[in-house]
Amino acid sequence: MLHSRHMTRPEMPTNARAAxxxxxxxxxxxxxxLHAPEDLIVYEYDATIDRALPDAVVFPATAEEVAAVVRAANAHDLPVVPRGSGTGLSGGAVPVKGGVVVVLTRMNRIVEVDAANRIAVVEPGVINLALQETLAPLGLTWAPDPSSQRICTIGGNVANNSGGPHTLAHGSTVNHVLGLEVVLADGRIVHLGGRVADAPGVDLRGLVVGSEGTLGIVTQATLRLVPTPRAVRTMLAIFDTIDAACEAVSAIIRGGVIPVALEMLDQEIIRAVEPRIHAGFPLDAGAVLLIEIEGLAEAVAVEAEAVIEACRASGAREVRSADTQSERDRLWEGRKSGIGAIGAVTPAFYILDGVVPRTLLPVVMRRILARSAEYGFRCANIFHAGDGNLHPNILFDPQESGAIQRVLDLGGEIMRICVDAGGSITGEHGIGLEKRSYMEWIFTPADLAAMADVRSAFDDAGRFNPCKVLPGGHGCATGHADEVARHLATPGVYI
Amino acid sequence: MQPMKFVGPDIPSLADLQNCIHCGFCLPACPTYIATGQELESPRGRLHLIAAVRDGRIEATDRTLTHLDRCLQCRACETACPSAVPYGRIMEDARASIMANAPAAQPTAWRLRALALRHVLARPAMLRRLLALGRLYSRSGLQRAVRGPLRGPLRRLLPARLARLESSIPVLSAPPFRATGTLTRPAGATARVAMLLGCVHGEIYPNMHEATVRVLTHAGCEVVAPPAQVCCGALHAHAGDAETARALARRNIAAFEAAGLGGSLDAVIVNAAGCGAAMKEYGRLLRDDPRWAERAERFAASVRDVLEYVAGRDFAHDLGPVDRTVTLQDACHLAHAQQIREAPRLILRAIPGLRLRELRTPDRCCGSAGIYAFAQPELSAQILEAKMEDVARTGADVVCTANPGCTLQLQAGVLRAGLDTEVRHVIEVLDQSVRAGAGYAR
Incomplete structure (x- = not known):
């Protein structure tokens, strides 16, 4: 049995729960x-530091079953929280108000691939990489490629408007979704958008993408596919300092080349990743840039020269080119394992997701590192440098008294640094639970009220993923720090 | 049963558990997550359950122990894990911390399993008596009558469960391999190695040992088999019987020291991946035993899988052709626990005439996992079925692996799927090539 002191909220009365x-x-x-307490405990987390127990977990197989679950939740006044593989990075799938977690992984059929029209129709539980593997022989790809793509679901990508290294060239998920089948808060099943771009009428499809489960539950998605590029060149530029690497990012783009991916890894990350993955990142480098160019072979060759030149001019010690597919895979494996590898070198860490104008990267990075040092925390950086999408990771030990609070304070300050530089509080991880209190830094009360109105229009009772995305909300804590304090301030909760 | 807590000296450590950051990268690597789609049957979920029991947030109920039990301990999650969570030892520690409860409090199935392992595998006389029954079944012709040439009619009379169990019985027609002492001393030998014979291995697959001795001879090694050696204790450790595992480890260390470990012996050679993985961890197993810790470390450092060892020596001379199409099932405790993937491939590619066709997922568990096939027959059969589809797709006439447990399971899979594929240890195929070579003298 669960000990009551660890329960995150008052339990439902037994008979109401049974019903x-x-x-x-x-x-x-x-x-x-699932409803046994010792089973529910594995649905209290996603890939963040937030924790909260649901009352039940359901695994529907069809849109009709999802609709039936929503109607049952309405009848019993339970919150509804959709979940894919639980790899989210903003607490989006954590059921802070309890209720029903709707796991969509059984709905994992690729319903249709129309290669000629470059369309795929999939259920929300399809794994991103599984879709890519199906598309590869057809010379097609679905552009969003989050680092978690080997396990994250398309439903999760849609809900969070996910990006990835190749967002720089292709844009995030919203640009690659043509239509959606959605279960609304009243249990209706509706179809938004269609099979062609620019469906007529109000673009509710665009509204639902990135709404993080607050407006509806996606039960099918019609995706826009892109052709696999003819030629690809992946390069590794090695720098002595983060400063020089940041400088090179601007220099590359100033030179007129837009790589499809432009990723930075700093020394903390390199030293965490390299011993495990052997990607070929030099342990003594201050930072490396992973740069990918694609297109027609001739253009790729010319652009690669321009990139190498820009890197050298910014002080690159060396620029390597991956000659084989396996070398290329190795470099990407190093990049995509980067966040996870931090776990090997610290008891816990807090991953942040902010955006700043590319040209301000050097100054913003300096400010973030200085502030982290003042707090006494190590800060590891691995991010999508090309579009100024930062991922500072604060390394800490949760057993140390007061550490969690100080980490959250520093996280807030780093977000503030991004906003003050003219940036934003999320590039791709979503707002979820973690960043709702920062929304006020970006939007006016009127802006936020308009968003809240939209949400009410979809879900008047506020049962769909409560206490997410928008600040405030009935019965929700006022800020993330309060939320985390409430859920984590129990000894022995692992982060 | 009463819900339980973790007790005893092996409680999973906070440092090990904290390495997990819940990223979920292990999920697609886990055979039971793939089969069930349940977080509760995933490495991340099980680690969370273990952490929750450790901290007293939940007690280990029957339900929770079932989820720990369904883990194959294949350790594919360790390969997939970017943050180096030592999952295998966390799971062993967790099981040991359940088994450290008073016997009456232990789950019945766990207690019986530990008893069976302690009184059968760790006792050669008992094991041999049991296997004599199997040998009678094979030699009397009853096994052949059940499996063919009619194959089918008689089999179809068996209830599904019994038929599945029957397919897991190996053909025990060859005499067992029980030789000890100096097994071979070729002229001009440049190394001296000692071989682990294992508890079941030499009894049911004597040809694997014979092939190992012949190949090591070919590679210029003197081979000895210390007579006092015993079962490696891997299955006991996996099942949470840390005490028996430690007792067996001590006996083996002494036995191999008597054969020259730390002196004239270059390596301890193991041709069962599961045993090799466990023996490479003797150092950790005995870390808290001041009289044995150092000796255990030295022993562990000298253990080599036979494929790892042979691939590092001059083995490719004078090989004869083997005209077969071969596919390779990576033994989990070779690929994931010992991180050896290249050696078996290097050896197979060196064999003239042999065509290697890779599986789609060569390093995904076949569902054997020690005694898992018997403890979790449904899930094991489901995992095996997927494996046999992968094998059939390659069109191979031999499926190679590197562990007797995998061999047993794959042979059952071949039988159930009605394939004609032969199941062999990589070393047996290399042996075939050695014997077909020009320089081979009988």
């Missing part, structure tokens, strides 16, 4: 509902 679970079992079948 709710019975209704959920009717909706999806008893075999597809």
């Amino acid at each position: 709710a679970i019975e209704a959920l079992e009717r909706a999806v079948g008893a075999a597809h509902v």
Whole structure:
């Protein structure tokens, strides 16, 4: 049994709970509902530091079953929180108000691939990489490629408007979704957008992409595919300092070349990744840039020369080119394992996601590193430098008294640094639970009220993923620090 | 049963558990997550359950122990993990910390399993008596009657469960390999190695040992088999019986020291990946035993898988052709626990005439996992079925692996799927090539 002192919220009365679970079992079948406390505990997390227990977890297989779950939740006044593989980085799938977690991984069919029209129709539980592997032989790809693509779901990508290294050239998920089938808060199943771009009428598709489960639950997505490039060149530029690497980012783009990916890894990251992945990142480098160019072979060769020149002019010690596919895969493996590798060198870390204008990268990085040093924390950086999308990671030990609070304070300050530089509080991880309190830094009260109105129009009762995205909300804590304090201030909760 | 807590000296450490950052990268590598789609059957989920039991947030109920039990301990998650979580030892520690509860409090199935392992595998006389029954089954012709030439009619009379169990019985027609002492001393030998015979291995797959001795001879090694050696204790450690595992480790260390470990011996050679992985961890197993810790470290450092060892020596001379199409199932405890992937491929590619066709997922567990095939028959069968589809797709007539447990499971899979594929240890195929070579003298 769960000890009550660790419960994150008052339990539902036993008979109300039993009735709710019975209704959920009717909706999806008893075999597809979890409600034992020792089972629910593995649905209290995503890939962030936030934790909260649901009352039940359901695994629907069809849109109709999702709709039935929503109706049952409405009848028993339970919050509804959709979940894919639980790899989110903003607490989006953490059920802060309890309720029903709707896991969509059983809905994992690739319904259709129309290669001639470059369209794929998929269910939300399809794994990003599984889709890519299906498309590869057809010479097609779906552009969003988050680092978690080997396990994250398309549904999660849509909900968070996910990006990835190749967002620089292709844009984030919203640019690659043509249509959606969505279950609304009243249990209706609706179809938004269509099979062609620019469907007529109000673009509700665009509204739902990135709404993080607050407006509806996506049960099918029609995706826009792009052709696999003819030629690809992946390069590794090695620098003695982060400053020089930041300088090179601007120099490359000033020179007229837009790489499809332009990623930076600093020394902390290199030293975490290299011993495990052997990507070929020099351990003594201050920072490396991973640069990818694609297009027609002739253009790639010319652009690669320009990139190498820009890197050298900014002080690159060396620029290497991956000659084989396996070398290329190795470099990307190093990049995509970067965040995870930090876990090997610290008891815990807090990942941030901010955006700044590319030209201000050097000055913003200096400010962030200086502030982290003042707090006494190490800060590891691995990020999409090309579009100024930072991922500072604060390394800490949660067992140390007061550490969590100081980490959250520093996180807030780093977000503030980004906003003050004319940037934003998220590039791709979403707002979720973590950053709702920072929304006021970017938007006026009127802006936020307009968003809240839209949300109410979709979900008047506020049952869909409560306490996410927008600040405030009935019964929600006022800021992330309060939220985390409430959920984590119990000994022995792992981060 | 009453819900339990972790107790005893092996409680999973905070430092090990904290390495997990919940990124979920292990999920697509986990055979039971792939089969069930359940977080509860994933490495991340199990680590979270273990952490919660460790901290007293939950007690280990029957439900929770079932999830720990369904883990194959294949350690594919360790390969996938970017933050180096030592999952295998966390799981072993967790199971040991359940088994450290008073026997009456232990889950019945766990207690029986530990008893069976302690009184059968760790006792050669008992094991041999049991295997004698199997040998009778094979030699009496009953096994052949069940499996063919009619193959089918008699088999179809068996209930599904029994048929599945029957397919897991190896063909025990060859005499067991029980030789000890000096097994071979070729002229001009440049190394002296000692071989682990294992508990079941030499009894059911004597040809693997014979092939190993012949190949090591070919590679210029003197081979000895210390007579006092015992079972490696891997299965005991996996099942949470740390005490028996430690006792067996001590006996093996002494036995191999008597054969020259730390002196004239160059390496301890193991041709069962599961045993090799466990023996490479003797140092950790005995770390808290002041009289044995150092000796255990030295022993562990000298352990080599036979493929790892042979690939590093001059083995490719005078090989004869083997005209077969071969696919390779990476033994989990070779690929994931010992991180050896290149050696078996290097050896197979060196064999003239042999065509190597890779599986789609060569390093995904076949569902054997020690005694898992018997403890979790449904899930094991489901995992095996997917594996056999992968094998069939390659069109190979031999599927190679590097562990007797995998061999047993794959042979059952071949039988159930109605394939004609032969199951062999990589070393047996190399042996075939050695014997077909020009320089081979009988």
